[in-house]
Amino acid sequence: MIAVDAIHWELSPFEVQNILFDMRIFDKLTMPFSVIDEYGIGEYGMNLIKIQNYQIIILDPSVGMGGYIIAGQVEIKNRLIYNE
Numbered sequence: 001m002i003a004v005d006a007i008h009w010e011l012s013p014f015e016v017q018n019i020l021f022d023m024r025i026f027d028k029l030t031m032p033f034s035v036i037d038e039y040g041i042g043e044y045g046m047n048l049i050k051i052q053n054y055q056i057i058i059l060d061p062s063v064g065m066g067g068y069i070i071a072g073q074v075e076i077k078n079r080l081i082y083n084e
Contacts, residue, residue, distance in 0.1 A: 003057060005072030008045055011065055018064030025074050027055050039068050 001023065026035065028050045035041065035058060041049075048054040048070050057069045 001057070002075040002077065003069050003071035003073075004075060005054075006069055007048060007054065007072070008070040009068065010039070011059070011067035011069075012061075013065065015064040019062045020059060020066075021062040022058075022060040024058040024060070025055055026058070028053065031056060041068070045070055 026032075026049075031049065035056070036046065039058065041056070045056070049056055052072075054070050054072055055074050057071065057074055059066045059068065
């Protein structure tokens with residue numbers, strides 16, 4: 001995942017163990033109200049999403065770093081790395 005033009009983020013500290021349980025991407029049409037309360041997205045972040053058409057990436061960890069990133073564009077690239 002590449003967050004292009006990332007302008008705001010709130011992330012918990014990176015820990016010794018970091019396991020990402022879920023990653024969700026929303027825009028102004030798909031973002032549920034529960035995300036606003038759960039992640040404490042303030043007026044600045046909401047203006048970026050609603051007025052300037054930014055997207056929000058929610059990172060839900062089972063252990064370690066989590067939070068959100070607000071970016072102008074999100075690119076998802078499939079890449080398999082295999083070493084013998």
